Amino acid sequence: xxxxxxxxxxxxxxxxxxxxxxxxxxxxxxxxxxxxxxxxxxxxxxxxxxxxxxxxxxxxxxxxxxxxxxxxxxxxxxxxxxxxxxxxxxxxxxxxxxxxxxxxxxxxxxx
Amino acid sequence: xxxxxxxxxxxxxxxxxxxxxxxxxxxxxxxxxxxxxxxxxxxxxxxxxxxxxxxxxxxxxxxxxxxxxxxxxxxxxxxxxxxxxxxxxxxxxxxxxxxxxxxxxxxxxxxxxx
Numbered sequence: 001x002x003x004x005x006x007x008x009x010x011x012x013x014x015x016x017x018x019x020x021x022x023x024x025x026x027x028x029x030x031x032x033x034x035x036x037x038x039x040x041x042x043x044x045x046x047x048x049x050x051x052x053x054x055x056x057x058x059x060x061x062x063x064x065x066x067x068x069x070x071x072x073x074x075x076x077x078x079x080x081x082x083x084x085x086x087x088x089x090x091x092x093x094x095x096x097x098x099x100x101x102x103x104x105x106x107x108x109x110x111x
Numbered sequence: 112x113x114x115x116x117x118x119x120x121x122x123x124x125x126x127x128x129x130x131x132x133x134x135x136x137x138x139x140x141x142x143x144x145x146x147x148x149x150x151x152x153x154x155x156x157x158x159x160x161x162x163x164x165x166x167x168x169x170x171x172x173x174x175x176x177x178x179x180x181x182x183x184x185x186x187x188x189x190x191x192x193x194x195x196x197x198x199x200x201x202x203x204x205x206x207x208x209x210x211x212x213x214x215x216x217x218x219x220x221x222x223x224x225x
Contacts, residue, residue, distance in 0.1 A: 043218050049213060051211065096167040097144070104153065
């Protein structure tokens with residue numbers, strides 16, 4: 001079955017630095033991969049979607065890469081701010097639109 | 112900005128009781144989903160729904176679960192006979208397209224089975 005691995009350890013960085021989060025997957029070849037943000041006790045909020053034929057996607061301070069050979073996506077937040085502190089979820093997209101989520105990586109940005 | 116709403120925000124029930132969790136998806140969306148998240152664990156897909164039919168369901172979504180879109184706005188998840196292990200946060204989501212499109216999640220219903 002499909003498996004998605006995100007770094008389960010929290011990532012602590014200093015304000016202003018670039019945060020890089022990793023998502024690795026196996027036993028699947030998704031056409032699309034999505035990234036969501038989740039704050040404690042809240043529902044996931046969509047951030048970015050990247051297609052299998054796209055190497056990179058950007059939105060403001062966010063950048064996502066998608067390497068279908070390595071079966072890996074990287075999520076970058078540049079010039080990080082304390083307000084970026086949250087859990088970031090990687091999700092593979094199934095044929096019917098179902099999302100298969102990783103366990104998420106918690107980012108803590110310290111002022 | 113349009114949003115998905117869910118009621119109640121918190122439901123406490125006794126084991127064996129039936130619960131109905133309610134969702135109002137975004138009005139022009141066509142695809143609807145339920146997910147759950149057990150405390151400290153990942154978000155898990157339960158079921159997808161389109162054109163008044165289930166498109167796909169996970170192994171979790173057994174005969175105790177059902178979904179319904181009783182009118183043009185509500186989307187419900189029913190658990191017929193709750194078990195302790197059903198305690199989780201349940202999220203409803205909706206989307207305009209089935210694939211290659213963002214899903215909008217509601218704030219969730221925290222279900223506690225005692």
